[in-house]
Every structure is written in C-alpha cells, then in structure tokens.
Amino acid sequence: MLHLRLITPADKTDDVVRLIEKTVGTTHLAVVPGAARNPAGDVVMCDVAREAGDELIGALRELDIDKCGSIAVESIDLSLSLRADKAEDEAPGEGADAVLWEQLSDATHEESTLTFTYVAFLVIATMIAACGVVLDNAILIVGAMAVGPEFGPLAGICTAVVQRAPKLALRSLIALLVGFVVAMVVTVGFSYFMDAVNLFSEAQLEADRPNTGFVYAPDWFSFVVAVLAGAAGTLSLTSAKSGALVGVAISVTTVPAAANAAVALSYDDMKQTWGSTQQLLLNLLAIVLAGTLTLLAQKFFWARHRERTRSKRSLG
Incomplete structure (x- = not known):
C-alpha cells in the first residue's frame, strides 16, 4: 500500500476527492479543510494499492495538484485494516508488478x-x-x-x-x-x-x-x-x-x-x-x-x- 498526502487549493478539493473515490484500490480517505499554510489549502490523505498508484498520481498531476499544491507519496510497511485488504484485492494486478513511473x-x-x-x-x-x-x-x-x-x-x-x-x-x-x-x-x-x-x-x-x-x-x-x-x-x-x-x-x-x-x-x-x-x-x-x-x-x-x-x- 501507498499513503498519499496532498495539499490542494480549496477550489480543487472536491475534484480531488471525487477522483480518489472513483479510483479502484483506494481507502482511508481523510480531508482536513484549511489545514495547510504553505501552500495554503486543504490537506487530503488516502491510502492506495500500489498497483493503482501510478494511475491515481497521473490523474492528480492532470489536475495540476503538483503545481498548485503538493503530492507526497510514502510506502506503507504495515497496514492492519480490512478496508486496506479489500482495496488491494479490488485493484487490478499485483503490487509487485506495478511500476510507479513518477x-x-x-x-x-x-x-x-x-x-x-x-x-x-x-x-x-x-x-x-x-x-x-x-x-x-x-x-x-x-x-x-x-x-x-x-x-x-x-x-x-x-x-x-x-x-x-x-x-x-x-x-x-x-x-x-x-x-x-x-x-x-x-x-x-x-x-x-x-x-x-x-x-x-x-x-x-x-x-x-x-x-x-x-x-x-x-x-x-x-x-x-x-x-x-x-x-x-x-x-x-x-x-x-x-x-x-x-x-x-x-x-x-x-x-x-x-x-x-x-x-x-x-x-x-x-x-x-x-x-x-x-x-x-x-x-x-x-x-x-x-x-x-x-x-x-x-x-x-x-x-x-x-x-x-x-x-x-x-x-x-
């Protein structure tokens, strides 16, 4: 699993949330409005199966989140969660075969x-x-x-x-x-x-x-x-x-x-x-x-x- 921590301008947060929700293999979505100061905006966090990570990161870049906000990605060594297990099962392919091009x-x-x-x-x-x-x-x-x-x-x-x-x-x-x-x-x-x-x-x-x-x-x-x-x-x-x-x-x-x-x-x-x-x-x-x-x-x-x-x- 991967953990994504995003800083999004307030006017883009809804688009980002919809994108994450429709991406198969994501879970643990959290939104903290107005928490970010530099750059100013909302903090959006989620976990995503590695095999769905490249597609999600690419779509976030299409929304220019990397330019007007921030995209941080971390590998999760241990995740004890039924929702995480379900997300990995639903994501296409195997995580070991996925390539995160970014x-x-x-x-x-x-x-x-x-x-x-x-x-x-x-x-x-x-x-x-x-x-x-x-x-x-x-x-x-x-x-x-x-x-x-x-x-x-x-x-x-x-x-x-x-x-x-x-x-x-x-x-x-x-x-x-x-x-x-x-x-x-x-x-x-x-x-x-x-x-x-x-x-x-x-x-x-x-x-x-x-x-x-x-x-x-x-x-x-x-x-x-x-x-x-x-x-x-x-x-x-x-x-x-x-x-x-x-x-x-x-x-x-x-x-x-x-x-x-x-x-x-x-x-x-x-x-x-x-x-x-x-x-x-x-x-x-x-x-x-x-x-x-x-x-x-x-x-x-x-x-x-x-x-x-x-x-x-x-x-x-």
Missing part, C-alpha cells in the same frame, strides 16, 4: 546526478578493484563491484529513453562518463604511487591471473551476464526490491574493467588497456539495452492488463 523518475534523477559523493564512491571502488586485479584477489573485485554506484546513471538512461526525458538522459550520461573518467585518471595516479612504494609491479599485472583475467578478456558470456544483470536491476528498482541490486552490482564487470584499464595504462600495456575498455563498454551497453527493454515490456504488459481490467468492469 517514483522511478524521481529515484533515477537523484541517483544519476553528478555529485561529489557519487564520484568519491566510484573512485574508491575503482581503486579497490585496482588492488584486486594486481593481487588477483576475487574478494577485492567483488567488494569493489558492490561499492560502485554506476547502476544509478545506467538506470537513469533507461528510464529517460522509455519516458522520453532528454534532460534525464543527458544528466545520466554526464554522470556516467565523467565519473568513470575521473575514477580511471585517479586510479592511474594511484597505480603510480603503489608502484613507487613497491606494492604494485608490472610483473604482477602481466602474470597469469586465473581469478581476475576475465576483466580484460570480453566475450559473449560477459554480454549475456550483463544483459541478465541489467534486467534484474531494473526489476529491482521498479518493484521496490532493492536488495537485488547488490546481486546486480557483483554480477557485471564495469568497475573492475575500468580499474584494470587504468593500471595497465600506467604500465603502458595497451593490450590490456584496450581489452579492459572493451569489457567496460560492452557491459555498459548490455545493461542499458536490457534495462530499456525491461521497462518497455513492463509498460506494455501493465497497460494491456489495465485495459483488460477496465473492459471487464464496463461489461460487468
């Missing part, structure tokens, strides 16, 4: 913004991965994958393509490119430093690395795994099952490939640098492709499901 756009907007924190996490992850590739340590590679925040901008690009939001696409692309360029440049300097203090050596980089050699040897398995991870990551975002993102992060070779390219560049090993760069680009492309197709499929099937539900109601 929530997805807002989340990807935040995660795809180029900030100091985002760059810092990516730089740290790449340096950890650099240690992993030189030492041929799979644990460090997995740790670096988990730390890397690059899925946010990738999800932003997918969402921007489906929602036709060029500003979000540009913001996500800038965050992705600038983040990786900065991370790789810093890691080159980090590699020089580690070599100077005898912690890195070219011999370690060129040695057989059974645990980490895959990061500069792209193949079809790399592409397939990245596609599957991209689909899983997108599903985890749209269904609010964020725990799956950790599995996605440690399934794709983005940060380790960037790290290996940086370390190899510091030793003028252009073969590994190019191979790692190919691995990085292949994974990024596969994730974007899979994420975009997953969102398009969700949008298509959910729209058809809602249309069938409306048709059944009209016939009934």
